[in-house]
Amino acid sequence: MIRTLFVEDEYFVRQGFIHSLPWAKYGMRIIGEADNGEAALEFLRDHEVDLLVTDLTMPIKSGLELLHEAKTLYPSLPAVVLTCHRDFDCVQEALRLGAVDYIVKTRLDSEEIExxxxxxxxxxxERAADASRASAGLVLVPLAGAEEAWRDRVLHACRGAMSELPAGAWFLPEPPGAEWERVAGEAASAGWAAVQVTGHRQEDSRTVKELLSAYVTRAFPYRWAPRGGMLKVSIRDAKQSAAAKTNSAEDMAEIAKHWRSYGWVFEEAEFKDWLTLVQDREPPLAKLRPLVEEAASGWAMSEGMRTAGLKLREERDFMWETWTGRLTDARGCLLRRFASLHHSREVYASALRSLDVIREALKNGLNQVEVARVVGLSRSYFSQVFKDTFGMSFNEYVRAYSISNARKLLIQTSYPIYWIAEQSGFQDERYFSRVFRESTGLLPSEYRIRYAGIRGGKSESGLESV
Structure with missing residues (x-):
C-alpha cells in the first residue's frame, strides 16, 4: 500500500477527504494527517511516507513552503496538491516543485475523483519504474559459500567504485554498464544476495554508507528470504527507519521477557506473536542471536531433548526466515518431550528456565539450591524434574555445559586458560584442565593448538530437528 500523509487546514474538509475517498481501491492508505505544513514536516521526520497530499493555502506554513522543504529533505517523496480553480498559478508552481498531480476540491463526483x-x-x-531503471545501485551481501572470485570480477568491472560495508557486504552505486538486473542475477548463482538501492544519488556518500551499513547489519537478516525475490531499499526509507529504531534496549527487553516465559512452547498463538514481534522490531543481532542460539544449544546438549529429536547443526549465517523454521521445529521437539513426561506446564517451563539461569550464572559458580529457588521449586523436586526433563542430573548437565563453553572460548578467543576456566565456572585452573582432559582427551592448551585453524571462520550453531 502507498503510505499517504494528508495535509489540509480545514478539519471537516480534511475528514471528508480522508473518510470519503476510495483510497484503498487504488492502493493507498492514509497513515497520518496534519493541519499545516510545519506539522506535516514533523510527521515526515518520524514516519515512512510514500505520498504527500497537501492543500496549498494553510496557516503557519503553506503548502508551497511545505513542498519546498520536502523537496530538500526528501527529494524522492512524490506529492499531490489539493486546489480550487483560482489556485492555478500555485498549482503550476507546485508542479515545478515536483508534484505529480493535483485534485480539484470542487470536483468530487465519484467518477472524476476515481x-x-x-x-x-x-x-x-511510472515514477518508481523510471527511478529504478535510471539510478538503482546494489548492495551485495555474502551468504554461505559466497564466491569471492565473482566479487573480485565485479570490483574490477566497476574500476574500484565499490564501498565495503560490514559483514563482508559491498555497495555498488552504479553496477557495470548500469545493468543491475544482470549483476543481481549473477549474484544469486555466485552465493551472494543482491539488494536494489534507490535514492542514493540524492545523499552524500558518507550518509549513504552509514545507512546501508545499518541496513546490512540490522534489517537485512530479518528481510532476506531464499525464495522471496530481490529486496529493495530506498535511502529515504533507510533514513526514516534508522531514526525510528531508537528503543532497541526496550524492544530487546520485551522480546527476551516473552521468550523466557516459555508460554510460546505450549500456545501456538503466543509463538506466532513472538515471531511477529521480532520481525517487526528487528533487534540488533548481537542481542537476539545469543538469546536463541544459546538456548537452542542448551536444549540440544541434554540427552532428554536429543531423545525428542533435537540436535545441533553448524550454521554460519543468521537469517530470520531460516531460524523461524528451525525454532518451529525445535518447539515441536520441546512439545514432544513435554508429552512424554507427567509434569504440569508450569513445572516444565521452570525446568526450561533453569537452563537460562545456568548460562547466566555459570562464571559465578552454580548452586543447585539457588537455581531451584530462582525457578520456584524446592531443591529435591527440582532435582527430580531436571533429570526427568533433560535425561541427566543437574551436575552432569552443568559439567557438560561448562566444557562446551570452554571449548568454544578456546577456539574463538585468545584469552588465557585461567580466564576461560573462570568463565566456564571453574575457580581452579588445574582442576579445570583435569576435567577438560577427561572430557576431551586433550589439555585446554592442546585443544586450542589443534583447533586454532577454525578461529575466525567457525560456524555458529543452529538447530536441526530430525
Missing part, C-alpha cells in the same frame, strides 16, 4: 486517484497511482508506478 479518475484522479487512478491517474495518480499510474504516475507513481
Amino acid at each position: 479518475q484522479s486517484l487512478n491517474r495518480i497511482r499510474e504516475r507513481l508506478a
Whole structure:
C-alpha cells in the first residue's frame, strides 16, 4: 500500500477527504494527517511516507513552503496538491516543485475523483519504474559459500567504485554498464544476495554508507528470504527507519521477557506473536542471536531433548526466515518431550528456565539450591524434574555445559586458560584442565593448538530437528 500523509487546514474538509475517498481501491492508505505544513514536516521526520497530499493555502506554513522543504529533505517523496480553480498559478508552481498531480476540491463526483486517484497511482508506478531503471545501485551481501572470485570480477568491472560495508557486504552505486538486473542475477548463482538501492544519488556518500551499513547489519537478516525475490531499499526509507529504531534496549527487553516465559512452547498463538514481534522490531543481532542460539544449544546438549529429536547443526549465517523454521521445529521437539513426561506446564517451563539461569550464572559458580529457588521449586523436586526433563542430573548437565563453553572460548578467543576456566565456572585452573582432559582427551592448551585453524571462520550453531 502507498503510505499517504494528508495535509489540509480545514478539519471537516480534511475528514471528508480522508473518510470519503476510495483510497484503498487504488492502493493507498492514509497513515497520518496534519493541519499545516510545519506539522506535516514533523510527521515526515518520524514516519515512512510514500505520498504527500497537501492543500496549498494553510496557516503557519503553506503548502508551497511545505513542498519546498520536502523537496530538500526528501527529494524522492512524490506529492499531490489539493486546489480550487483560482489556485492555478500555485498549482503550476507546485508542479515545478515536483508534484505529480493535483485534485480539484470542487470536483468530487465519484467518477472524476476515481479518475484522479487512478491517474495518480499510474504516475507513481511510472515514477518508481523510471527511478529504478535510471539510478538503482546494489548492495551485495555474502551468504554461505559466497564466491569471492565473482566479487573480485565485479570490483574490477566497476574500476574500484565499490564501498565495503560490514559483514563482508559491498555497495555498488552504479553496477557495470548500469545493468543491475544482470549483476543481481549473477549474484544469486555466485552465493551472494543482491539488494536494489534507490535514492542514493540524492545523499552524500558518507550518509549513504552509514545507512546501508545499518541496513546490512540490522534489517537485512530479518528481510532476506531464499525464495522471496530481490529486496529493495530506498535511502529515504533507510533514513526514516534508522531514526525510528531508537528503543532497541526496550524492544530487546520485551522480546527476551516473552521468550523466557516459555508460554510460546505450549500456545501456538503466543509463538506466532513472538515471531511477529521480532520481525517487526528487528533487534540488533548481537542481542537476539545469543538469546536463541544459546538456548537452542542448551536444549540440544541434554540427552532428554536429543531423545525428542533435537540436535545441533553448524550454521554460519543468521537469517530470520531460516531460524523461524528451525525454532518451529525445535518447539515441536520441546512439545514432544513435554508429552512424554507427567509434569504440569508450569513445572516444565521452570525446568526450561533453569537452563537460562545456568548460562547466566555459570562464571559465578552454580548452586543447585539457588537455581531451584530462582525457578520456584524446592531443591529435591527440582532435582527430580531436571533429570526427568533433560535425561541427566543437574551436575552432569552443568559439567557438560561448562566444557562446551570452554571449548568454544578456546577456539574463538585468545584469552588465557585461567580466564576461560573462570568463565566456564571453574575457580581452579588445574582442576579445570583435569576435567577438560577427561572430557576431551586433550589439555585446554592442546585443544586450542589443534583447533586454532577454525578461529575466525567457525560456524555458529543452529538447530536441526530430525
